[in-house]
Amino acid sequence: MRRFDNTGGMSRRSFLRSSTAAAGGLLVALYVERSAVAAGTAAAPAFPPSAFVTIGADGRIVIMVNRIEVGQGIHTSLPMILADELDADWAAVTAEIAPVADVYKDPILGMQMVAGSTATANSYRQYRELGAKTRAMLVATAAERWRVGADRCRTENSVVYGPSGRSARYGELAADAARRPIPEKVRLKEPGELRIIGKRVRRLDGRAKVDGSQKFGLDLDLPGMKTALVARPPLFGGGVKSFDDKAARAVAGVRDIFQVPLTYGGSGVVVVADGFWPAKQARDRLKIEWDLAGVERADTAALLASYKDKARRTATVAAAIGDAGAIDKLGADRTIVAEYEFPYLAHAPMEPLNTIIRYDRDRAEVWMASMSGTADHLAIAQVLGLPPAKVTCHLLFGGGGFGRRGPLDCHLAREAAAVAKQLPGTAVKLVWTREDDIRGGYYRPMFVHRVQVGIGADGKPAAWKHVIVGQSFMKDSGLPFEPYLVKDGIDHLVVEGTVNHPYTIPNFHLSADHTKVNVPVLSWRSIGHTHNSFVVETMIDELAARAKVDPIEYRLRLLRPEEKRLISSMKLLRDKTAAWRSSLPVGRALGVACGTYYGSGIACAVDVSIENGRPRIHRATAALDCGVAVNPMTIEAQVHSGFVFGLSQLVAGGAITLADGVVEQRNFDRFTPPYMADAPVEIDVHLVPSTEAPTGMGETPVPVISPAVANALAALTGKRYRTLPITKL
Amino acid sequence: MKDFQLEVNGERRTVTVDPSTPLLWVLRDGLKMTGTKYGCGIGACGACTVHLDGVATRSCLVPVSLVGARRVVTIEGIARDAVGAAVQDAWVETDVVQCGYCQSGQIMTAVALLKSKPDPSDGEVEQSMGGTLCRCGTYARIRVAVRRASSRAK
Amino acid sequence: MPGLTCAGCHPQANADATGVPGAPDWHLAPLSMQWQDASDTPLASGEVCRAVVDRSKNNNLDGAGLVKHVAEDALVLWAWSPGVRTDGTARSAPPLTHDAFVRATRRWVEGGTPCP
Numbered sequence: 001m002r003r004f005d006n007t008g009g010m011s012r013r014s015f016l017r018s019s020t021a022a023a024g025g026l027l028v029a030l031y032v033e034r035s036a037v038a039a040g041t042a043a044a045p046a047f048p049p050s051a052f053v054t055i056g057a058d059g060r061i062v063i064m065v066n067r068i069e070v071g072q073g074i075h076t077s078l079p080m081i082l083a084d085e086l087d088a089d090w091a092a093v094t095a096e097i098a099p100v101a102d103v104y105k106d107p108i109l110g111m112q113m114v115a116g117s118t119a120t121a122n123s124y125r126q127y128r129e130l131g132a133k134t135r136a137m138l139v140a141t142a143a144e145r146w147r148v149g150a151d152r153c154r155t156e157n158s159v160v161y162g163p164s165g166r167s168a169r170y171g172e173l174a175a176d177a178a179r180r181p182i183p184e185k186v187r188l189k190e191p192g193e194l195r196i197i198g199k200r201v202r203r204l205d206g207r208a209k210v211d212g213s214q215k216f217g218l219d220l221d222l223p224g225m226k227t228a229l230v231a232r233p234p235l236f237g238g239g240v241k242s243f244d245d246k247a248a249r250a251v252a253g254v255r256d257i258f259q260v261p262l263t264y265g266g267s268g269v270v271v272v273a274d275g276f277w278p279a280k281q282a283r284d285r286l287k288i289e290w291d292l293a294g295v296e297r298a299d300t301a302a303l304l305a306s307y308k309d310k311a312r313r314t315a316t317v318a319a320a321i322g323d324a325g326a327i328d329k330l331g332a333d334r335t336i337v338a339e340y341e342f343p344y345l346a347h348a349p350m351e352p353l354n355t356i357i358r359y360d361r362d363r364a365e366v367w368m369a370s371m372s373g374t375a376d377h378l379a380i381a382q383v384l385g386l387p388p389a390k391v392t393c394h395l396l397f398g399g400g401g402f403g404r405r406g407p408l409d410c411h412l413a414r415e416a417a418a419v420a421k422q423l424p425g426t427a428v429k430l431v432w433t434r435e436d437d438i439r440g441g442y443y444r445p446m447f448v449h450r451v452q453v454g455i456g457a458d459g460k461p462a463a464w465k466h467v468i469v470g471q472s473f474m475k476d477s478g479l480p481f482e483p484y485l486v487k488d489g490i491d492h493l494v495v496e497g498t499v500n501h502p503y504t505i506p507n508f509h510l511s512a513d514h515t516k517v518n519v520p521v522l523s524w525r526s527i528g529h530t531h532n533s534f535v536v537e538t539m540i541d542e543l544a545a546r547a548k549v550d551p552i553e554y555r556l557r558l559l560r561p562e563e564k565r566l567i568s569s570m571k572l573l574r575d576k577t578a579a580w581r582s583s584l585p586v587g588r589a590l591g592v593a594c595g596t597y598y599g600s601g602i603a604c605a606v607d608v609s610i611e612n613g614r615p616r617i618h619r620a621t622a623a624l625d626c627g628v629a630v631n632p633m634t635i636e637a638q639v640h641s642g643f644v645f646g647l648s649q650l651v652a653g654g655a656i657t658l659a660d661g662v663v664e665q666r667n668f669d670r671f672t673p674p675y676m677a678d679a680p681v682e683i684d685v686h687l688v689p690s691t692e693a694p695t696g697m698g699e700t701p702v703p704v705i706s707p708a709v710a711n712a713l714a715a716l717t718g719k720r721y722r723t724l725p726i727t728k729l
Numbered sequence: 730m731k732d733f734q735l736e737v738n739g740e741r742r743t744v745t746v747d748p749s750t751p752l753l754w755v756l757r758d759g760l761k762m763t764g765t766k767y768g769c770g771i772g773a774c775g776a777c778t779v780h781l782d783g784v785a786t787r788s789c790l791v792p793v794s795l796v797g798a799r800r801v802v803t804i805e806g807i808a809r810d811a812v813g814a815a816v817q818d819a820w821v822e823t824d825v826v827q828c829g830y831c832q833s834g835q836i837m838t839a840v841a842l843l844k845s846k847p848d849p850s851d852g853e854v855e856q857s858m859g860g861t862l863c864r865c866g867t868y869a870r871i872r873v874a875v876r877r878a879s880s881r882a883k
Numbered sequence: 884m885p886g887l888t889c890a891g892c893h894p895q896a897n898a899d900a901t902g903v904p905g906a907p908d909w910h911l912a913p914l915s916m917q918w919q920d921a922s923d924t925p926l927a928s929g930e931v932c933r934a935v936v937d938r939s940k941n942n943n944l945d946g947a948g949l950v951k952h953v954a955e956d957a958l959v960l961w962a963w964s965p966g967v968r969t970d971g972t973a974r975s976a977p978p979l980t981h982d983a984f985v986r987a988t989r990r991w992v993e994g995g996t997p998c999p
Binding site: 069070071072073202203205206207208209210211212213214215216218219221227252253274275276277278281348349350351352397398399400401402433434435633634637640641642643644645667668669673674675676677679680681682683 | 749757766776820830851864870872
């Protein structure tokens with residue numbers, strides 16, 4: 001297969017190796033000004049198409065995807081974007097996940113990562129230009145062969161057509177095209193010219209994921225590879241005092257047992273064996289004496305009491321609009337005071353966490369489904385004491401992520417590197433059992449919100465005073481993102497969704513108390529919106545109910561005019577749900593919620609009843625505006641996904657609790673995320689037509705579903721649900 | 730360590746393992762058949778579902794010593810069954826998968842359902858599929874795909 | 884339900900490595916044989932006794948059939964070798980031996996299955 005290649009005869013592999021060599025520590029703002037991205041004005045570096053597109057003589061087109069696929073569908077959408085501008089034959093397109101290399105860094109974030117629903121938003125223009133440049137090089141090649149002007153050629157379905165009925169397939173042109181200079185400027189298609197973008201396209205990874213052939217990290221089998229499991233301390237930060245591994249070493253297939261430092265602090269004991277089962281059998285037989293002296297024992301019942309107490313006092317101010325004292329001027333009969341409780345939440349992706357590293361003293365090779373490839377690459381190099389150029393990182397398909405595969409302290413990568421370093425020449429797969437995962441921390445933090453809302457004579461909120469108490473994983477993290485996200489002592493990721501709520505409220509005061517607790521915490525799909533939107537959207541619903549106004553109309557009257565995408569989404573929701581809302585059977589109720597997340601507006605309505613003491617969601621309708629819908633098929637899937645994931649915080653068994661420092665859940669027996677019966681039976685998704693640049697969709701649906709369901713439950717029972725998960729109706 | 734003779738996807742296989750080893754790890758680490766997934770190890774998620782003599786079984790809970798002469802069919806072999814192929818095709822057409830990790834278990838469960846109830850009611854689909862966890866939340870499309878496979882297989 | 888049967892998790896013998904109890908044809912008793920009322924409260928001993936001898940509820944067993952059931956049924960026998968829990972500790976067995984249980988059942992049947 002000849003390569004479409006302009007790197008002076010270098011193969012893509014060697015090209016990548018040299019790119020990796022240049023991998024530095026360049027980190028730019030996670031949250032850059034979104035309007036710049038949307039307008040396409042953000043400075044885009046020049047990307048060599050050869051690193052992204054390979055066209056074989058047989059016409060096969062391989063497109064490199066600069067993000068890992070964890071279910072979000074990016075492995076199909078980014079190739080669609082490139083293939084559209086390339087005028088490629090979609091049937092000839094396959095995709096590959098790019099390894100860690102400078103050239104694959106997100107053009108806006110400056111690093112490879114899956115975070116903030118940024119993939120399509122940040123790489124839309126990049127992939128379009130890559131496609132257009134590649135197409136221009138193919139056209140120029142054909143034009144030169146035919147001695148005609150390039151402007152007299154057109155392209156369609158991987159063929160260049162010239163005057164007088166001449167045509168040439170891309171496969172015939174690719175080798176020559178690769179030698180041409182890369183054009184600096186190319187014309188991108190007008191909306192009416194798009195042929196693949198906007199179509200319902202099935203996933204490129206669909207077949208491999210139904211016949212068992214798709215390999216995840218846990219499935220990789222390298223020559224001589226060993227499986228490692230770590231016995232972790234019962235308290236976060238605890239360490240090993242001593243251990244007796246006699247019985248463990250007696251298990252057939254055990255190769256080594258030693259102590260390892262843990263990134264969060266403290267240490268554990270690692271068992272290295274020929275496979276998972278001997279490693280687990282041996283780990284179960286270790287007798288470890290833990291050093292837990294002085295380790296803080298977090299206890300969620302005690303934390304709750306302390307958070308509730310803190311929530312009664314104004315903390316660090318995040319926003320103060322209008323008259324801070326306005327709330328006190330309204331009488332008790334015109335004021336609602338509400339306290340909300342949110343638990344720790346585990347991500348629990350279906351594929352247990354794992355990292356494979358082979359350390360060969362002067363170099364190393366890594367295989368991982370990392371959501372922060374650049375940072376993990378550097379962390380591994382640091383632990384191994386190697387220059388980053390000597391560490392090759394292959395990125396893999398991940399069996400779910402939701403934020404868990406990109407911990408900011410890179411502990412998955414660091415711990416695997418610490419183990420591999422002890423076993424030079426051997427590929428080691430460090431695996432987290434499900435118990436390790438559920439009990440392993442890095443949760444969505446626990447929060448308490450206290451809200452006082454004063455209601456004006458018009459039934460609208462006249463004053464809103466709000467205190468948020470809970471941990472920040474960004475404040476004092478020392479991470480390069482910190483200055484962009486933590487300002488004046490407030491972590492935006494804790495208050496997002498409330499600080500920038502979409503409603504007109506004349507007097508608004510928000511403060512937050514970022515607590516320090518010995519429980520490692522992390523971003524969890526849609527981060528701060530998970531709890532903030534629950535509070536805002538259930539409170540707005542309560543206000544609508546008190547005003548005796550339809551919840552959709554109430555929101556439309558109260559949404560700020562600049563919330564254009566949200567307003568258009570809400571109006572679409574109103575239209576699309578009109579029929580079922582007006583014919584709800586007895587015992588069923590409507591619940592509504594909405595919000596703007598990651599640049600996209602979403603409005604949601606659910607039809608809920610109570611069956612066997614549990615919410616039964618008969619239908620969920622979503623209306624949303626995410627700009628150009630690159631692949632409506634995967635957008636719809638993301639709505640399904642976001643809704644079910646969002647319900648994780650509502651279902652009775654969804655909480656992580658700690659008693660005297662110990663996590664009380666171990667596995668899917670006591671920690672139970674939504675199963676089929678907990679999910680909406682039917683979901684219909686409606687998109688606001690748009691030609692604006694696409695915005696985030698991976699997290700957008702998550703925050704709205706729980707408040708929508710809680711609002712429906714309130715309509716059914718007359719009670720307001722302010723404690724998650726909802727264990728009793 | 731002991732030798733065990735297994736029939737996997739119609740082939741005789743011999744493995745030398747500790748008798749306590751769950752069938753899941755015999756398949757994955759021993760026979761290098763990684764389509765069957767580890768999700769929880771306690772039978773709570775269904776990702777490891779295989780068929781033993783046609784019965785959908787959570788392979789993480791069955792020690793290899795108790796498999797005996799029962800025929801093991803995994804996701805790698807289910808396409809040879811007409812219902813298995815119909816279910817896989819329906820899954821692709823419906824674009825069910827997201828991360829895809831749980832889908833081997835979902836499909837093996839759906840095939841067992843449709844082989845015993847070719848035209849299940851919505852309630853029966855929910856009961857049968859209701860114990861297999863998907864964190865990506867593909868449940869609504871799973872319902873559609875089971876229905877599609879049901880009409881296809883008839 | 885197909886796809887989610889008892890045997891999907893419970894093997895044909897106890898799997899002590901994973902703590903899952905098992906026996907041939909593992910299943911719950913049918914609803915006709917339930918010894919609890921709708922709110923899960925155990926029935927009085929007399930009611931249990933009458934349910935056990937009611938051939939419309941007991942799978943049509945006569946006295947001899949009842950003795951054979953308690954003497955030989957694999958799931959009944961399992962109660963006297965119930966295996967270990969996931970944490971490795973032993974499950975508790977009934978407070979009398981299986982032999983004593985069978986002898987007592989036979990005596991009760993020979994006495995005409997009287998109920999309190």
